[in-house]
Amino acid sequence: MPEDINGKERGKGREAAFAKKRFGQHFLTDKNLLNKIVRVSGVMAKDCVLEIGPGQGALTSALIDAGAQVYAIEVDKDLTGALQERFAGSASFELINADALAVSFTSLSTGRGCKFKAVSNLPYNISGPLIFKFIAERDAFTSMTLMLQKEVAVRLAARPGTKEYGVPSVLCQTYFDVSLEFTVSRNLFTPRPKVDSCVIGFKVLPSPRARITDEAFFSKTVKAAFSQRRKTLGNALKTLGFNTEKVLAALHRVGIDPKRRGETLDIQEFAALAGAFLEP
Template identity: 40%
Template sequence: MNQFAAPRKSLGQNFLQDPNIINKIVSSLGLKANDVALEIGPGRGALTELMLPLAKSLHLVEYDRDLVAYWQDRALSAESLSVHGVDILKFDLTDIVDAEQQKIKVIGNLPYNISSPVLFHLMKYADQIESQVVMLQKEVVQRMSASPGGKDYGRLSVMLQQRYAIEYLFTVPPGAFFPPPKVESAIARLTPLAEVLHPVDSHADFAQLVKQAFSQRRKTLRNTLKGMLSAEQIESVGVTPSVRAETLSVSEFAALANCYTAG
């Protein structure tokens, strides 16, 4: 490891070092010989080196310039490895899909300070992704997979569950990293739904309505959605205006959004 600079706190870098955890994460992606994989933030290569011999091709998206240089050098001796030195939030996954002519599998230890924006960015490409295995702060994975009615259920739960089947796979203790983070981490698998069970007519309207509904969690839908939907419109899709957003199912949010889109 002495060829690497110290982890950069500004980039939220915590590098995996536990071999058992590393093996479990890679196994969770289920790579096959004809697969194309994309790793977000390869860091020092704990997952990367394990995946290289398993997939047809492996693409890395890395923002740290020193690590980009390291992986570009490594790619000279690994024909199946491609390196993209770019911010994942600005990266167009379609470039890989078009070049490879197939869907991709995504894996990554997401920086905790931008984990939600990364998840929303990846969701734009759900039709082009076969599956995603991501490491996040444990409480974020709990929110992603939460059911209606609890404190963990919120905007992230609704937005992601409308498009993915989400599995909480396992917890990763701080000691599995260098340096150890102050929080527990967890691994989630997100599989894009082949058939969206609760389709929306406008994804932008859906996103806006869900965000508005959860903007003041203690208030009822009658109040949070004022200006978007009247109480009568809310009732017209079978939802009671006096309930709070956290009690609604993804299906009910989709119905409300479609009502808003219809005007």
């Protein structure tokens, strides 16, 4: 998953002064772009929206203007006071001062009595772990519209047989419809990051794209297949703890050539393979 991307701070403006590298903060203030994000997200009046890393509240404001009830999670205590002041008196805003990775989205959804649409310009330094958390707690959401580093977004939407295709691609596309929406230039952020960003959409599927009997083992199988990209499946899958005979038998059972590599398998093949290992 992505490494932290630390952009150089430019200028002496209010946004640059507030941005902290340790939180992966890059603020976006272009109103036309913010409204475009809201439109792409499909947020409508009365929708429950979860925003992670609201920063100074620019996207938050656009979401509230669209009629959403916004639940914003912000870890930076230097920003929470300004956010509370900006949205003081608004019944459409609730601020949660916490680390998003430590918050149970499932409990939050249950407690607020609604499923969320997540709409966020995700902090760069936690975007990878958050994607896996969204997968694990997907029942709390109907959709996610996220701003990510472009290279990360491309990876999540990658197809089999491409160099970008990997574990995140398989797992995201197993549980979501994934769509690249539009690219956002690095020049529109303060401070300016080193890479362009991309808005990517995830629509939660009612059930996984393939039949999966054990989600944890399915994930483990996918990770094993990509653990040594230059190795064939016959060798890479030994990291699951099975001997050569068991690995070859499972591959043979589902008609997959042991000489293939993980990046050539589609979701249905990964699901069938994981199931074959679990058969007696």
